[in-house]
């Protein structure tokens with residue numbers, strides 16, 4: 001298969017690059033905004049036509065949640081209009097979406113068909129991307145994920161390692177619950193979809209297994225990184241000056257993905273261990 005990976009310089013895009021080596025049966029085109037700006041429909045359609053692309057894996061997105069509040073039109077252009085451009089190219093698509101399409105007010109893991117109610121500009125634009133994609137390309141696969149981190153790019157794991165080394169004390173919120181997801185495991189899930197005997201279109205939830213708060217996550221990060229000099233304190237969200245509201249409970253139910261593709265998913269602690277080991281290499 002000839003596979004175009006967009007946003008290939010991001011966390012997930014880089015993990016797709018790494019994992020592609022273990023899947024040599026395909027030809028890959030790894031592009032980011034420099035090589036292929038997905039907001040330009042003509043460029044997208046031309047690229048797909050000229051390179052004979054069979055499948056697009058869209059890892060490109062406007063992911064800065066705070067900045068999206070101040071500049072929703074730009075977020076909308078990248079998270080929704082550009083997704084419609086990809087759909088217009090007429091190939092199969094695997095697109096990545098987010099737990100932020102939900103309100104985060106629930107107390108049970110969200111299923112794919114639960115009511116959506118985004119509370120942020122980022123969530124609204126990602127939801128609009130889902131809608132546009134499904135209306136133009138009903139055969140698409142959408143994977144919603146959450147709390148993504150990797151050894152590539154900037155993320156919570158790297159920030160906590162840095163702060164843990166710099167500070168003696170750190171307050172981290174314990175009233176927001178979710179599932180940290182190693183982008184390498186999401187990349188593996190994408191290859192599971194690509195190489196399944198049949199194409200199973202639709203929306204799926206994919207994160208690592210288990211749940212925790214950001215506070216618990218930080219304790220695990222520090223332990224694995226060997227940081228002992230920083231005392232981590234649990235704080236409430238209201239004690240932290242968030243510029244944008246964050247969901248209190250954003251756990252995704254992954255049953256549909258596991259049943260459809262017949263796979264087990266690693267626990268978040270396992271993913272974190274592999275990520276920190278790789279960062280130490």
Ligand SMILES: NC(=O)c1ccc[n+]([C@@H]2O[C@H](COP(=O)([O-])OP(=O)(O)OC[C@H]3O[C@@H](n4cnc5c(N)ncnc54)[C@H](OP(=O)(O)O)[C@@H]3O)[C@@H](O)[C@H]2O)c1
Pocket residue numbers: 006007008009010011012013031032033034036037038039058059060061062063078082096097098099126145146147148149153
């Ligand atoms: N990070 C999370 O915690 C999280 C949680 C849930 C879901 N997701 C979703 O998971 C997916 C992957 O996230 P990620 O963390 O890997 O994102 P990321 O690290 O921010 O990577 C996104 C990449 O897309 C590029 N990009 C932006 N605009 C583009 C354009 N017009 N054309 C082509 N490329 C463009 C970005 O370039 P610049 O850096 O130059 O803008 C960046 O390299 C996204 O769909 C995101 O919404 C992420």
